[in-house]
Amino acid sequence: MTDDDFEEFDLPDPPAMDMPEGATFDQASIDALFGDSSSDLPQKSGLRAVIESRVVSHARLPMLEVVCERMVRSFATSMRNLTSDAIEVSLDDIASVRFGDFMNRVPLPCMLAVFKVPAWQDYGLVTIEANLIYAVVDALLGGRKGAAPRKIEGRAFTTIETTLVSKMIELVLREFSTAFEPIAPITMELERIETSPRFAAIAGPTNVASAATFAVDMDGRGGNFTILLPFATLEPVRGKLSQRFMGEKLGGDNTWRDHMRNEIMRTEVEIYTVLGEREMRLADVHSLEVGQTIPFDVTPDDPFEVCCGGVPLARAQIGRQRNHVAIGIVDTIKQGQS
Structure with a gap:
């Protein structure tokens, strides 16, 4: 190949950089970019400022x-x-x-x-x-x-x-x-x-x-x-x-806490027990008559659940105290326990 053969290839021009006319990169510009400028700046700049911005006040x-x-x-x-x-x-x-x-x-x-x-x-x-x-x-x-x-x-x-x-x-x-x-x-x-x-x-x-x-x-x-x-x-x-407003007791108000505790302890709640359950057809329920007996598959010694608001609280057994029907707590039911 001769020198004339290279003249047939048209090489593309290098991409133009979007810089002002006459602007050049010098050592001072590079140092300023990385925050290593020798000039006395009031605060750090460039990449050094980005890196050290992780300091927590x-x-x-x-x-x-x-x-x-x-x-x-x-x-x-x-x-x-x-x-x-x-x-x-x-x-x-x-x-x-x-x-x-x-x-x-x-x-x-x-x-x-x-x-x-x-x-x-x-x-x-x-x-x-x-x-x-x-x-x-x-x-x-x-x-x-x-x-x-x-x-x-x-x-x-x-x-x-x-x-x-x-x-x-x-x-x-x-x-x-x-x-x-x-x-x-x-x-x-x-x-x-x-x-x-x-x-x-x-x-x-x-x-x-x-x-x-x-x-x-x-x-x-x-x-x-x-x-x-x-x-x-x-x-x-x-x-x-990190909390901004906190008392000696870490934000707790003893007056309101004691008041809420007293009111909760005086609140009346209703508890109930289910002695037995049995599934029946609607036709059988419709044909019930006065005096008819419904048998359950339970005995007097079987424990039953004590509930409040649909939440089981404990297991108990039925008994009698004086002239009243009573229940005796056998075991408590923890949250999440089946």
Whole structure:
């Protein structure tokens, strides 16, 4: 074949792209599409925003904020009894975060207490900042009130410091369990205390968790601690935590409940018994006369059903009490029992 032979084939033109005239794809456009633009954007865009849109806001668990508010009041009282100081506890923030992002932002050095919830068969995490650790140790060892604790950088926490702070952690878990009682009766047990985020991995890096941060002020000294609960841990009570309006008894009104119970118990119902049944032709029924006897295939010792509104309730036997015909209950009939 020669070059002239190729000229006989008419190749189709490439499809035209619907783009403005002069528009081209550059690296900045590709980065913006995938949300990796180096420019300082107010919020993430592109595919990254679509992927991370799965993060659930804590507003979907409004009862968790109620639990944390209950925790503030009770924990402040317990800390006053422990340290004999004027303690002020406040709830700083409740946010939904990814576990990996939270652990990367934990300020070091700190203590990370891993606790277990046996009722939910899962784990949670309590992080205590260094300022609060030194303040608690200073208060429990009799330090002067109002004096800022001395920080020693570049060393690990001693056994004495870990033991003293563990008392505060046990108070946190006990009061947080008490605050959860209106939602679900649970207990939180301290498993271990770590100082490295690598050894406190209780969930995957992309798992969503709810983080509640509390601030503790002890006469000018103190710091923050955070209770982290993965959403997988809260799954058994997710339905109760998502309710927006709920009282201490989970929405129950004792007055109306007692009133309905009393009225139901005073309601009169009619029960009846069927001593026997027999199928007869219409002609035989039409020919019945006064004094005629209809035999049934039952004996006086055979049990019969006691019904109410067509629903069988029990089996009984016929008898007599004084001058009245009576029945004695032999067995009850459960719902669905034939």
